[in-house]
Amino acid sequence: MKHTPHDTRHTRISLLTKADVNPTTIKKIVGHKGAMSLTEKVYTHMDYQTLLDAINKI
Numbered sequence: 446m447k448h449t450p451h452d453t454r455h456t457r458i459s460l461l462t463k464a465d466v467n468p469t470t471i472k473k474i475v476g477h478k479g480a481m482s483l484t485e486k487v488y489t490h491m492d493y494q495t496l497l498d499a500i501n502k503i
Contacts, residue, residue, distance in 0.1 A: 457503070464502035474499060 454475060461471045469489055472478075474496055478486060 460503040461499065464499075466499045466502060470496065470499045 458471060458475060461474065462468075470491060473489075473491055
């Protein structure tokens with residue numbers, strides 16, 4: 446079976462969701478800026494450690 450980088454993106458998002466990571470955090474990790482609301486884009490600030498902690502849940 447051939448896998449693409451996009452496949453790993455699907456897997457990562459699925460695993461983060463199963464680990465109960467906040468949807469806004471997932472969007473920031475994977476760079477889904479277009480899918481974010483104005484509040485998420487402009488007013489939500491997360492430090493590096495918060496994102497790293499979320500990634501380490503999987």
